[in-house]
Amino acid sequence: MTFQMARRAERMNPSIIREILKVTERPGIISLAGGLPSPDSFPVEAMRAASERVLRDAPREALQYAASEGFAPLREWVAAQLAAQGLKADASQVLITTGSQQGLDLVGKVLIDPGSGVAVERPTYLGALQAFAPYEPEIVSVECDDDGPIPQALEAARGSRFLYLLPNFQNPSGRCMSAARRAQVSDAARALGLPIVEDNPYGDLWFDTEPPAPLAARWPEGTVYLGSFSKVLAPGLRLGYVLAPPELFPKLLQAKQAADLHSPGFNQRVVHEVIRDGFLREHVPTIRARYKAQRDAMRAALEKHMPAGCHWNVPVGGMFFWVELPEGVDATAMLPKAVERGMAYVPGAAFFADHAKANTLRLSFVTVSPAQIEQGIAMLAQAIKEAA
Structure with a gap:
């Protein structure tokens, strides 16, 4: 070749x-x-109506290049939703991504050096392993039970760049970490100086009881939080978001600019048009x-x-x-x-x-x-x- x-x-x-x-x-x-x-x-109908309104009210802006950080009203909406869950969230910390999968890639690009440790649950999301692999980490598998990572097992991840977790209805295991386990894992990670990357694509899909507060609410300065619109609206929009500590946000933004300049501005405006008046509360x-x-x-x-x-x-x-x-x-x-x-x-x-x-x-x-x-x-x- x-x-x-x-x-x-x-x-x-x-x-x-x-x-x-x-x-x-x-x-x-x-x-x-x-x-x-x-x-x-x-x-479908809500998307069709929102698309028509966006093209009627702001066609030039919607079809033009946009800010790398994302559409400001959408970032503000995300920050407000996360703050309501107990997170310390400001719109200036929200980066709109091309699906939460891109968020994983940006985290890997910014935080992983060849040979550096990355801790994951056992088992874990295949797409995260794919996103991290090109940056040549040494993956450390953390033992888990039906409630998630065993806090004492985090000792094996000491010195790793971060611990990747899906606390809510994990892919693939379906498990949901209890409030007590979240507290134990967060406290253990903080004691080890082990940052957390918290991925939450499924958190809104609870059946009887809303899941406990995110780990990012307990340790905001040590946690990167990823979310997605794919499971509550439509995956074809390819929109997700990252909430990052202020000192980390600029580097994630620079990685985003190098990757694709910005996520589709038209899609962002349509999503905001759909959700801004409380549509998701009924949908x-x-x-x-x-x-x-x-x-x-x-x-x-x-x-x-x-x-x-x-x-x-x-x-x-x-x-x-x-x-x-x-x-x-x-x-x-x-x-x-x-x-x-x-x-x-x-x-x-x-x-x-x-x-x-x-x-x-x-x-x-x-x-x-x-x-x-x-x-x-x-x-x-x-x-x-x-x-x-």
């Missing part, structure tokens, strides 16, 4: 989830794989109700069909079930058989930075009907029985 690749390019790998999504495009496949919001939840509860019903359908299907030796926790929000299969069953090796039967899932091994548990898998319940959920779980159960 004519081109010589950079060393960082060797650390870039395809997303197994994206590769599996290609399989699910086959006719008749019931996909419980992708972490995609339900398109039935997209506020998000409809998403919660839909997802809760689908969660209940998957729980019932798992209880009905799964063979002995399988274990799972019932999520109280978010989009995912995390399933542990009988010892010796390799979910990656089993996937082709499941696809032959007509369903797809994500093998759990991809979510581990090291010492992967091959007998785990992730199931998403939000993009398929209850009838399809039961059919897909029945197919999965048969594949497990054959593999066991």
Whole structure:
């Protein structure tokens, strides 16, 4: 090949989830794989009306280059929402990003040197591992239980650049950290001088009880907080945000300018037009109700069909079930058989930075009907029985 690749390019790998999504495009496949919001939840009419108002009232501004920090009224809205959750938030600390995935990349670019430590939960979000990998960190996996990271286990991350966490309905495990565990983890990280990167794409998708206050509310000067509009509006808008301590914000902004100058200004204005008068207070509860019903359908299907030796926790929000299969069953090796039967899932091994548990898998319940959920779980159960 004519081109010589950079060393960082060797650390870039395809997303197994994206590769599996290609399989699910086959006719008749019931996909419980992708972490995609339900398109039935997209506020199409509200978006159409907002787009018309933006193009009517500020067409030149909406279609022009914009400030790298983001649309000022949208930044102010974000800051107000976070302040209401107990965060120390000012609009000057809010950076609008091209999806929260870009926020992860900017954090990696600014904070990671080759060989520096980055601590993550075990398991953790695959997209974060992908975002951090090109900057050549040494990943430190922190042991977790059903309540999240074990505070004493943070000692293994001493000296790392940061600890990456998803406290609310974690992808992939679905777990939600209790208030007590958040306090313990935050206090332990502060004592170690270990900054926190808190990723919260699913926090609004609770079913019965709102999750506890963010870790960033306990240690604002030591926490970077990431949020997203993808799960409450539409992922195709590609809008997220970062709330950063004042001393870190300028470098994140410079990294953002180098990456794409700014996130789409038209999209930002449309989103602000939709949400500025309280639209989400009525819209998000409809998403919660839909997802809760689908969660209940998957729980019932798992209880009905799964063979002995399988274990799972019932999520109280978010989009995912995390399933542990009988010892010796390799979910990656089993996937082709499941696809032959007509369903797809994500093998759990991809979510581990090291010492992967091959007998785990992730199931998403939000993009398929209850009838399809039961059919897909029945197919999965048969594949497990054959593999066991």
